[in-house]
Amino acid sequence: MPGPTLARYFPGVEPTDALLAGRLAAGDDHALAEAFDHLAPTVYGAALRVLGEGSAAQDVVQDVFVELWSHPDRYDPRAGTLGTYLNVLARHRAVDLVRSELRRLARQARHHRLTPAGHDPSPSDAVAAAATADAMRAAVRLLPDDQRQVVELAYFQGLSYREVAVATGIPEGTAKSRLRLALAKLETVLDRQLLESI
Amino acid sequence: MTADRQDHAVPTGLRDRIMAASRDARPAGVAVPEIAPDSPTEAFARAADAFYQMLTSLGDEDWRRPVLRDLDVQGLVGHLIGVERDVQRCLSGDHEVGSANHVDSTQPAARSQAGRAPGLTVADWREAVDRTLALAGRSDLDGMVAIHGVALRVRDLLIARTFELWTHENDIRAVAGLRASVPEPSTLRPMTELATALLPFGAACTDLREPISVHLVLTGPGGGTWDVAVGEPSQDPSQLGIVADVVGFCRLFANRISPHDLDVLVTGDPRQATSVLAAAAALALD
Numbered sequence: 001m002p003g004p005t006l007a008r009y010f011p012g013v014e015p016t017d018a019l020l021a022g023r024l025a026a027g028d029d030h031a032l033a034e035a036f037d038h039l040a041p042t043v044y045g046a047a048l049r050v051l052g053e054g055s056a057a058q059d060v061v062q063d064v065f066v067e068l069w070s071h072p073d074r075y076d077p078r079a080g081t082l083g084t085y086l087n088v089l090a091r092h093r094a095v096d097l098v099r100s101e102l103r104r105l106a107r108q109a110r111h112h113r114l115t116p117a118g119h120d121p122s123p124s125d126a127v128a129a130a131a132t133a134d135a136m137r138a139a140v141r142l143l144p145d146d147q148r149q150v151v152e153l154a155y156f157q158g159l160s161y162r163e164v165a166v167a168t169g170i171p172e173g174t175a176k177s178r179l180r181l182a183l184a185k186l187e188t189v190l191d192r193q194l195l196e197s198i
Numbered sequence: 199m200t201a202d203r204q205d206h207a208v209p210t211g212l213r214d215r216i217m218a219a220s221r222d223a224r225p226a227g228v229a230v231p232e233i234a235p236d237s238p239t240e241a242f243a244r245a246a247d248a249f250y251q252m253l254t255s256l257g258d259e260d261w262r263r264p265v266l267r268d269l270d271v272q273g274l275v276g277h278l279i280g281v282e283r284d285v286q287r288c289l290s291g292d293h294e295v296g297s298a299n300h301v302d303s304t305q306p307a308a309r310s311q312a313g314r315a316p317g318l319t320v321a322d323w324r325e326a327v328d329r330t331l332a333l334a335g336r337s338d339l340d341g342m343v344a345i346h347g348v349a350l351r352v353r354d355l356l357i358a359r360t361f362e363l364w365t366h367e368n369d370i371r372a373v374a375g376l377r378a379s380v381p382e383p384s385t386l387r388p389m390t391e392l393a394t395a396l397l398p399f400g401a402a403c404t405d406l407r408e409p410i411s412v413h414l415v416l417t418g419p420g421g422g423t424w425d426v427a428v429g430e431p432s433q434d435p436s437q438l439g440i441v442a443d444v445v446g447f448c449r450l451f452a453n454r455i456s457p458h459d460l461d462v463l464v465t466g467d468p469r470q471a472t473s474v475l476a477a478a479a480a481l482a483l484d
Contacts, residue, residue, distance in 0.1 A: 019417070019441065019463065022417030022418065022441075023415050023417060023441055025229060025230055025417070025421075026229050026415050026416060026417050026418075026421045026422055026423050027224075027225075027226055027227045027228045027229045027230070027415075027422055027423040028226075028413075028415040028423045028441070029217070029220070029221065029226035029227075029423075030413060030415075030439060030465075031415070032217065032220055033213075033217060036213055036216060036217070037213075040208045040212070040213070040216075041205035041206055041207065041208055042204070042205050042206075044206045044208050044209075044212075045204045045205055045206040048206055049204075054209065058209060058212055058215075061208070061212065061216065062212070062215065062216050062219055065216045065220060066216065066219050066220050066223050069220040069223060069224055070220075070223045070224050070230075071230070072230065073230065073231065
């Protein structure tokens, strides 16, 4: 089909997005395809930035577009562009995915602590451990740069407060306060029990 | 649409996967929020009630205003009384009304209202409508009838009459300086169903023979999406997408605006789009 020829726009603040939303509500699957073609790359990027992993990010993109198609009335063109709406939706879905995965891993870690020691980790345990680290890193990526830096040094490289302070060129007290702030933020994302188990 | 974040190449196959998952969640062509459409009798009764309310809001001077053809408002209401009488004839099995002319057949009723008190005209019209509704309630909605040169099912006749009352209500509103009215979404839905179903006949009437597959999207409550084939049958028709506001499209179907007055988004050949929109307006009866 040739490209669209716009005879006239509908009136409105965001005419193109408002019209697209109206078409989606009317059941126009061509409009969904157009929305995907224009916006999926940025939505996928938003999901990747949180999840850092392809297949989970693809699931998020699917969730976002199925949500848009199923409930197009939830998008209000007066509140912003469709691209912004979908990116925010993708980010929320991705963070939700990290949260639920970490809760699952926390339950798994708690189970391991209660299990008698002395046995080699099974392949599935090893995979779960790797996934825990990946998920933790994904959550840490949500932190501001200065807080993320101290968390990575302290928790992933095992540095002490003093060593973190030296490595980052900040006073030790500042390193401690940044870590406290970072952990407080992570606790809103992660299951507190998981933090204790790491 | 604005791409205001960093883009990443989308993996191959994701588009197809998402389109399929979306259609599983909600079939294409189904508008949301879903609306329970009025039955044909309900739609006609609603349109009649809206028309009646409008009539009762008119001042004495409004009844003398010229509105359509050579008719003033009172004459137009008289024309509608004549239409009701013809509808009652066809619902009662009178076949002669099938070949009657929509205007000529109703002119005597239109002229007979001249000089009467508006209240009497309103009462006559209301009585005529109520008689039509009573007859329609006893009729087989899927039975075929013929009136004013058109053969159609009773259910479609009632929706066509819904269109007619809404259209003339707004003719009168326009000359009386009243704001235009819009039917409820539940009434608009059967109106748009009828309008889109008749599109191929409108194309035939306007000699539109090019085979065209029309993807018609009518936005707004009461709208929806339809794929309609117009023109001569073909295995390889031109693909044409038309997006328009549902109320605007109904005004076009009622021949109250021209294709050039309708805000549309066209995908495909704009010339074909103009022809299809002209076909939509071709079946209107005044």
